[in-house]
């Protein structure tokens with residue numbers, strides 16, 4: 001490990017701190033810009049999330065141009081964070097992600113993680129199954145994987161000193177139309193990202209006994 005990597009590691013907050021400090025932030029410093037490089041790094045780390053058959057169906061539309069954030073504002077019911085945050089990331093699910101199965105499993109072969117013949121049969125099976133799923137099932141899968149990537153993205157962002165808020169409060173149909181999203185992509189959620197000017201308000205959680213059941217749901 002080089003010296004700079006060492007320092008970088010020391011600067012990273014502990015994982016538990018990141019989890020505890022993440023809070024939905026709705027007031028951002030509009031002067032903060034996240035470089036393409038840093039945004040790409042955040043998204044790259046987020047994509048280490050697990051996904052169904054490792055098909056990685058997440059796609060990200062990063063909206064950081066101010067005129068596009070203005071366009072999104074009324075679609076997101078005038079939630080001010082849309083224009084104040086450095087960017088709004090639309091997390092989309094690709095219902096045709098199986099088309100990348102060959103690339104994904106090919107990479108695994110190249111990396112020496114999987115024998116070529118195993119990959120070949122995996123690809124055949126995966127493409128066969130995912131391409132014939134009922135539309136509702138395919139959407140359900142990308143929503144599940146989309147939720148996992150979204151959470152991971154928000155935690156990575158926090159670990160790098162950024163704040164986020166996940167947003168389901170927007171008109172999906174209008175968003176699809178305004179941003180030219182084809183039927184191949186299902187919007188999962190919007191995530192505003194930037195630097196807080198005011199901390200998110202504290203929230204509480206249900207007592208753990210209300211949500212955990214051991215062995216039977218009673």
Ligand SMILES: Cc1cc2nc3c(=O)[nH]c(=O)nc-3n(C[C@H](O)[C@H](O)[C@H](O)COP(=O)(O)O)c2cc1C
Nearest residue numbers: 022023024026079165166167168169170189200203
């Ligand atoms: C799927 C989803 C959609 C949400 N939509 C919005 C939204 O449109 N606007 C907003 O201000 N917060 C939104 N939130 C944030 C929640 O209100 C917030 O996560 C919750 O109150 C708990 O607070 P915390 O995130 O600070 O822990 C959303 C959260 C989730 C998970």
